[in-house]
Amino acid sequence: MADSTPPTRSEVAARIDHTLLAPEATPAEVDALVAEARELGVYAICVSPSMLPVRAEGLVVATVAGFPSGKHHSLVKGAEARLAVDQGAAEVDMVIDVGAAVAGDYTAVLADIVTVREAVADRAVLKVIIESAALSDEAIVEVCRAAERAGGDFVKTSTGFHPAGGASAHAVRLMAETVGGRLGVKASGGIRTAEAAAELLAAGATRLGLSKSRAVLAGFPEH
Template sequence: MTKNEIAGIIDHTNLSACAVESDIEKLCAEAAEHKFCSVCVNPSFVQFAAEKLAGTGVKVCTVIGFPLGADTVDNKAASAAVAVDEGADEIDMVQNLALVKQGKWDELEDEIRAVVDASKSVENREPALVKVILETCYLSDEEIVRSCECAEKAGADFVKTSTGFAILKGADGKLLPNGATVHAVSLMAKTVGKRLGVKASGGVHNYEEACAMVEAGATRIGASAGIAIVS
């Protein structure tokens, strides 16, 4: 892929807890300049980003249940609806990992469906695209596959690898990688085929890493390093 083609599938991201309006304004300006697919911001900045990006063709993406996925179904669905009403075009929701670990697949499917329904039924707004964040660093291959299957059955549009905020430690106490891997992306892509998109997010720092994710099956890249990737 050319760098322009890569730019067109990047969600240019700033989900820092300490981000302020000037940071988001800069993010939006960069996204418009480089023709990124979207900016991904925290819910409190959705309306601000939508105003800054009006007329640019760049979409506004936000996160729900972020970063733990442990909020209630009702809260996730309500938050998604508010975000869409305020200008979000895309919703990246974190699945409830407790449901995954307990094998409560029907409940997980119901949770995802609730967010999908809320995101696609806001009055006077186009249905928002929904991506389900699996947080693959916590999951076995079987859990990744089953999570993808639930997302597809529930009507989601994408599955996504990671928040980038997971904390995973080895036996020595040192932090382990918590983002996208070629293995996880390949497994997700194999599971959903062409029916859903696959977003690789977390730890994609440069053009070569982005291309490796695309080769593995990613159709979208989530990164705070969007400028580095295309330059």
Template sequence: MSNPLDSLALAQFVDHTLLKPEATAADVRALVAEGVRLGVYAVCVSPSFLPIDAHGLKVATVVGFPSGKHRSAIKAAEAARAVADGADEVDMVIDIGAAKARDFESIREDIAMVRAAAPAPTVLKVIIESAALSDHEIVETSRAAEAAGADFVKTSTGFHPAGGATARAVEIISATVGGRLGIKASGGIRTTADALAMVQAGATRLGLSGTAAILDGFPVGTRPGSD
């Protein structure tokens, strides 16, 4: 199947991301400037950097990151503070161990507490760390996210040793909640082909740190800022 996207269209899928522990405020300012130049949808930064001037881009941040091993009340407080500090979108990490134990009800409760702390119009994305889960666990965590009122299911933090996004995981999430929830593929997406494969599999948002290189993989004339 041919791909209809050019780099300008693909940029609107992108959460341009900087979550490295060593990131500085100057790095975040550079991220925003690059995001504006590239025409991305949002920038995603650590919550300690908020509030930021995103120059019209949406602002996303993370909660319970990267392990998810935080009490739900702490995640909720972190989410509420992020919204107060100007976050438009919150990407929370579930308790991956609960998914492995197949305690999907506790996952639903965890997500619901964060949802209550960050109600609409804040966009809530739920990071399930799909590379660490079986197909069944991906399905059930996605269902828990939907039941708890999340807006997106997100594959990965990008920090887990099991790996990041795969087209297979995106396909499973899409088959489970696609058309009702958004799907964010994140972690290890490093080439134009990787990014397009995720969209082809059903992703509606992409978490990218190497956005410029990925958009540069398109022919000249379809890149942001090209004549």
């Protein structure tokens, strides 16, 4: 029988990227994000590349590239990612060309990811945002395979900005089955409750992207 014991608050916090990607975000709000991240004991913060560099000693700093549409030229994504790493980002969450995936052009998706991987080399963890709610199951599988072939470290469900929606347990389960533990799986987009977070972790998520980290963590037991 599977262990049904819920994870503790600290165990969940250790998997959270505490996120602020709103276009109207201010430097003061980023400072507040860092302070809250430290208080909550989360793993990382994730901010827009224009907010870098960020003083966040003791925290991993993540950022995004080609965000949120993915319709940037691959070379632009690569340059954005490289600059972000130069400015202190340790992790980069890139958005694929979702339209290429919808059209079944997985070679283009592969090339896009390879360009960003080569731009940052081994200097940063690369998470590949696939926008799973906009894709068929077949496309989710093929894009995850492309991410692995291209040298991605994680596959990630969503930007949180797509009208099709955010993370789902079904997509996370499919992604986790496809990468088989060789890559991490980050669930993000619309995760606002402990129940939703627990369901995604049970489905195979190894990282969570949350903007409502405090509220989500409050629903998990302390011990």
